[in-house]
Each structure stands twice: as C-alpha cells, then as structure tokens.
Amino acid sequence: MMKSQVALLYVLIIMSKGSAQSMKPRRSVFFSDVNLKLFKEPDFDGLSSVLVREDIGQLFIGARGKIITLSLDDITKKTKEINWIVTSKEKALCQMKGKSIEVCDNYITLMHTLNDGRILVCGTKAFDPTCTHLMFEEGNVTMEDSFENGRGKVPFDPNENFASLVNGNTLYTAGTINFLGTVKSFQRHGRNSLMTEQIWSWLKGPNMISMKFAEISKHSYNNEDDSVFLFLTEIGIENQRNHLRLSRVARVCKSDMGGLRTLQRKWTSFLKAYLDCPFGDEGSTSLVQDVFFLQDEKNVSDSIFYATFTLSPKPSSTCSQSAVCAYKLSDIQQVFRGNFMTETDSGPWVRFTGSYTSPYPRTCINDEMRAKGVRTSRDVLDSDLMFVKNHPLMEQVVTPITGKPLLVGSAAQFSRIVVDKVTSLDGQQHNVMFISNNSGWVQKAVWSGDDGGRIIEELQLSQDPQPIHFLQLSSRSGQLYSTTRTAVVQLSVRDCSRYRSCADCLIARDPYCGWDRLTGLCAAAAGASNLSMIQNLIDGDVGTCPSSHSFPTVSKQITDIQLTLDVAQFLPCTPDTNLPISWSFSGSILKPSPRHTLLSQGLVLTPSLTDQGLYTCETVEVVKGRKHRKAVIQYHVKISKEEIVGGVNWFQAIVIYILASVCVLCVMLIIYMYWKQKPQNHVGSTSVSYAGTEQPAQKTVLCNCFSGPDTKKTTPTRVEEKAKSTI
Structure with a gap:
C-alpha cells in the first residue's frame, strides 16, 4: 500500500x-532525437554574424578573431578558416580605455555580399571598428590586404545591437557611431552618405533591431522610389513624462540625396510610426525583437513583414510573454501617407491640423512629382524640409493584418524568425514560420485564415538552455541554420521521418510532408506528384490512406x-x-x-x-x-x-492510508505555495496559445498577467483611434 x-x-x-x-505544439522533439548536424570547436566562440551564400554553397561564420566557412550541404565540413586578430598593442590600448579584456578583441559583426561577389566584412577590432573584403576565387576564400575605417558601420562594443543591409553596393546601417556608445544614427554610407538628425524627436534612446529593403518601384504604377525600412524600439516622445519604450517602424527613400540647404547630408524622407502588436495585460507594451520580410514576387505591396515581440511588463510583473505579428507592406505605406503629429508647447504630441500640401515625404518621389520639377530631394522647398525636420512622427498606428498576433506564447521568449514559402501538392502556397526562443528551441508554425495558427512541432537545437542568436534559411536546399554563441546547427526543414504512419503524416498537416504510396513512408513532398503522394492540408482527412498504413495497432x-x-x-x-x-x-x-x-x-x-x-x-x-x-x-x-486476518491489520491499513493522505496534501500545499511565489519557466517546451482559435478555459495559467491577444491594453496617449487593417 x-x-x-x-x-x-x-x-x-x-x-x-x-x-x-x-x-503546446503538437510535438516536442528533444535534442537527442533531432536529426541535425552540429559544428563546434574548442576555441570557437563569440559567434557574431552569419552569411548564407547559396551561389557558392558556403556558410560564412563570423566569430571572435576568425571567419570560418562551412559547406552549406554539410556544416561539419569546414572549408576555410581565416584569422583576423588584434595585436597585443591594440588590446592593451583598448584596456587602457577602461574596456575588459574579453571585449578588447575583434568580433566579426557584419558580413554582406556586394554586386561583384566580394563580401564586405567588418569587425570591432578592440573598439576600433575596421572593414575589409573577402574574395572567393577558384573555390578558395581569401582576405584583402587593404583595410578601411569601420566607424559608424558597426558599433565599437560587440555586445551592442545594430541593424544593417546592403543594396547593390550601398551599405545602410543603424547603430552606435561613437566610442562611448552615446550617439546612435541611421545612416547610408558611400558617395552620397546621409544620416539622421541628432535631435531626440527623430531617435530617442533607440535600440536598432532590423532593416529591410522594399523594391516598390518594381510594381508601382507611378514609379515611386524604393524604400528602406528600419525596425527599432525607442523611448516614446508622445508623452515626455512617460518614459515608455515603444516599437517603431521608420522609413527612408532609396534615392534621398539630402537637402540643398536645409537637412544637408541628412535624410529628408525619414518618417516613423508606432508598430503595434496587441497582447499582454494593461500597462504592458510589446517590443519588437526580430523581423523577416517575405517579399511577394507578383506584387511587392502584398509582401509581409513577420515580427517577433516580447512584453515590456510593469516593474511588479513577473510575466514573460512573446508573440508573432504580421504586417502588410501596403498597410505600412498607408500609415506613412497619413497625418503627421506635432509637438505642443506643453510637451505632448498631438495631431497636426495645419495645412501641408506637399506630397513629400509622405510618398517617395514619383512620376507626378517629377512632372512638377521635383526630381530629387534637393528640389524640395526649404520650408517643406523644415516641416519634415520637425514632424518625423505619423499619427496612425501600424496594426497587424489580423488585428492581433498570429500566436502568443509564454515561458521562453521568442527571439529570431524566418519564413519559408512552401507550395503544396494542390498548388497552394503556405507560409511556414520558424521561431526560435531564448532557451535553444525552434518552433515550426503555420498560420491560415481558416483555422488560425498552429504549431506543428518544436525542436530542441541546443542541448543546454541558451539563446539562439541567428536563424538563416536556405529555401533552395530546404536547410535551416541556427547559431548560438558557440555552435552552429543544421537541419532539414523537410524531415518527415517523425510521422510513422499515413494517418499521422496527414493529420499533422505539415506543408513539407506527404505520404508516399510507393515506399509506404512519410516523405518530402517537394517535386512529387499527386499520383505518387497523398497530402491533405485542409482537414487532414485520412480516408485516402491505405488500410495497411493507418495508425499502428x-x-x-x-x-x-x-x-x-x-x-x-x-x-x-x-x-x-x-x-x-x-x-x-x-x-x-x-x-x-x-x-x-x-x-x-x-x-x-x-x-x-x-x-x-x-x-x-x-x-x-x-x-x-x-x-x-x-x-x-x-x-x-x-x-x-x-x-487480511484480524482487526489489527485493518486498523494498521487505515492509519497508513490516513498518514499517507496527509503527506500528499502537505506536499501539494508546498508545491502550490512554491508555484505562487516563483512562476515556472519550462525550457523544454514553450507553451503557446493559438490566437486564431477559441481555446478551452484553463483552471490554472502559467502567467497570471496573461490575458490573451484580444485583451485591450494601454496605447501611447497620442493615439486617439487605432487604424483598422484589412485582412
């Protein structure tokens, strides 16, 4: 007993x-059961940048003091290692300036491919940022002997966040530009270099997150200029008495040349708007963590920005929540064509009600402006540029396409996100999201308008709980590359081996997988036909499964x-x-x-x-x-x-039962009190609630402050009414 x-x-x-x-996700797969390839070496750490080169089949890894190239097909095969270290003199000088020995090294924090095939590489170089180029010739990677100043291109401190992109041969960056880390700027480098105005209404304590380029001119009816979007968080300027950190999306025009007199060598097209992802309790704001741009090849305006968010809770809160929100490019464009905000004498910003006839910078330069003689930003009147300088903030809010998150999770926080466009056997396209968290797990999720979001599975890619810093996807080969500070992991997104019956294969509704009639296995659907493979992503109907391959007995x-x-x-x-x-x-x-x-x-x-x-x-x-x-x-x-013989045994049994029951109640009470004082944080399985479907009532919730994606919350005081987005 x-x-x-x-x-x-x-x-x-x-x-x-x-x-x-x-x-939870439908399935949790632990590290030992994930079919992956791992690259890790004893002296390999400080991993700080990743670049996928599908054209040459190489994965470039920037780390502390070195650049390593790995085979895209098999990352366990190292193809090249280039050392780029600091001298003892450089390290000593860095330490004399008050920096620790750990950061007084060369962390390779930027790698971008240029038009000529070379790779622009920048490192922190003991708090003296430096750049050079890598060349790939006849299967061999070499580094140029010439170096250039990298200040303003990458931060001095390897631990600081920054964003960058290259369009053609033009580099755009957003981050710290001075040694002390007190000045941050959004810049374009090169012959026509530009930067943001150093006033708090443009950027106030910004944390740069991600930068994306949208080729708007490709599908624009009036040849509107292309745009560069910067996602960031900053202290809100709407109410100066409230130091609330908010998420923003900022935009500049690609062909911006600065002003002729006003805003010389400054952006004349810089605008920003509040980026909303509504979830959490009242008083919390959602802070963007990463952004992936899935461009629509037929119409760029239909392109989608997928973003991960975490909560900025009240100081008394112990909640840890995350969400994924999606935004349509055309909705963001509409916000930037709306009304401006203006600062009042008392401090708060309110809607600008004066007259403003110039279409610039609410739209980048287009054919209509060119017909009126405004061919570049230097043709814009000084009065209009002065207005731009003092009114960088838009009134309307950028809201997600669904009006709420695609999914919301608690416990381990979401970090990186990549999205793959997958074509199923019926010709339909499905956007599959891969979302990492700060405990070494990646979730594979799908969202559809019919049944909302669903997590197909979650995979443990790091044996020890640690943040995943980079996610890179090779859609061509179907490989996902994940990195922590000390290791690189490769896995196939088309691995269907975990579905061991036809019914399980179809019910999972994994866009990558289908049941192969010939082999009797769940296999990758890419390149297959409806004659040889079964797939049903609508309702997972198993009626088409061969009887011999249904659920095993x-x-x-x-x-x-x-x-x-x-x-x-x-x-x-x-x-x-x-x-x-x-x-x-x-x-x-x-x-x-x-x-x-x-x-x-x-x-x-x-x-x-x-x-x-x-x-x-x-x-x-x-x-x-x-x-x-x-x-x-x-x-x-x-x-x-x-x-049982005699009454004594019955008496003993009753006493033992009562004592054991009391012990059980005591232990349950202790567990309950411990749980109330210290919320759980499961690293093995990130709990997720689906935002698109109705959920059953839960007797107990992981995070007491969780109120679901539909809960109303406090927005900045400048917002009188949120803009409604169209699905």
Missing part, C-alpha cells in the same frame, strides 16, 4: 506541474497488470506527441469517478471487483471538427482481493 501511495504522490506532483501549461503493447482491491495505482500513458489523451474501459469512454482519476499523463485507478478488463489510452486530435484517435498503450487489469 505504501508503494501505491508513493506512486500516487508522484502522479499528483506531475499533475500540479502539468496543469500550469497552456496549449497496439496489440503488442498490451500490458498485463495485477491490482489490489481498493488500492490506488498509477497507469502511465506517454504519447510521442503533446496531444490530450482519453481513456476507455472495455470499449467505452472512461469518465472521471471516485475510482478513476484522469490525468494528462496517465490514470489513477482505485479498483473494485468490477474494474477488471481492458483499459486503452488514446490521443485525441480534432481537425476541422473531425476527431482522430490513436491508441498509445493498453492495460489488461486483473484484480486480486488481499486477505
């Missing part, structure tokens, strides 16, 4: 932990078990997915009762003589209203009646 009570105590502890989790997994009358026993059920389970007894669905306690990981059975028979544990998955069941394990239970 004592053994049974110990087993029951263990179950209750599991139950107390499991009940705190919200909805569990006849070989029937476990005979002998139980004692009226003694509690735990029957475990551990499926290979995160789906809810259901129990049946002799063919009938088992419901909770005083003798049957149903838990997320098993069944506690306190049997009577009528409880002998076959118990079956099944996973239950509902797709488009259709319920799918898969047997996990079966128990054939037999009951034995324990003979």
